[in-house]
Structures are given as C-alpha cells and as structure tokens.
Amino acid sequence: MASKKKGPRQLIGLQCSVCKAFNYVTTYNRNNEIAKKQAGEKETFPLQKYCKKCQKHTTHKAMKKLK
Numbered sequence: 001m002a003s004k005k006k007g008p009r010q011l012i013g014l015q016c017s018v019c020k021a022f023n024y025v026t027t028y029n030r031n032n033e034i035a036k037k038q039a040g041e042k043e044t045f046p047l048q049k050y051c052k053k054c055q056k057h058t059t060h061k062a063m064k065k066l067k
Contacts, residue, residue, distance in 0.1 A: 008032075014060040016051040023051055024060065 008031040014024040028044060036043055045062040 012062045013064040014045075014047065014049060015063040016049075016054060017046070017059045017061055019051060019053045019058075021051065021053045022063070023053075024049060028062070 008029050009027045010030055011025060011027055013022045014026060015022050033044060046059045048057050049060040050056070051058045051060070
C-alpha cells in the first residue's frame with residue numbers, strides 16, 4: 001500500500017501563456033521558492049518550454065496545484 005508523500009514538493013501544471021494549453025506536469029520545492037523570494041533572487045517560474053499546440057518555445061506559467 002502506498003503511503004502519503006511527505007515533504008515540501010508539490011505537483012503543478014504548466015500552462016502556455018500564448019494558447020492557454022496545459023502541456024506539462026512537474027513538481028517544485030515550495031521551501032526553495034519562499035527562500036528565493038526572501039533573498040530577492042529570480043523565481044523558478046515562468047519557464048521557457050516547447051508547446052505542442054503552438055509548435056514553438058513559449059513561456060509556461062505554473063497554474064494549478066494538482067493532488
């Protein structure tokens with residue numbers, strides 16, 4: 001039986017900013033994002049990823065927290 005995942009990693013969906021298609025599902029460490037904001041560093045999202053619908057590299061933003 002699988003146990004519940006523990007830790008700060010969260011599943012999120014990445015959405016294309018041009019065509020609004022959800023193309024990728026990834027995880028990120030919430031604690032690292034909070035530390036980056038406090039230190040004034042560049043954040044992880046948005047990312048440059050390939051969009052199958054647009055057929056080019058576009059900016060993808062973290063939109064949904066998945067369960």
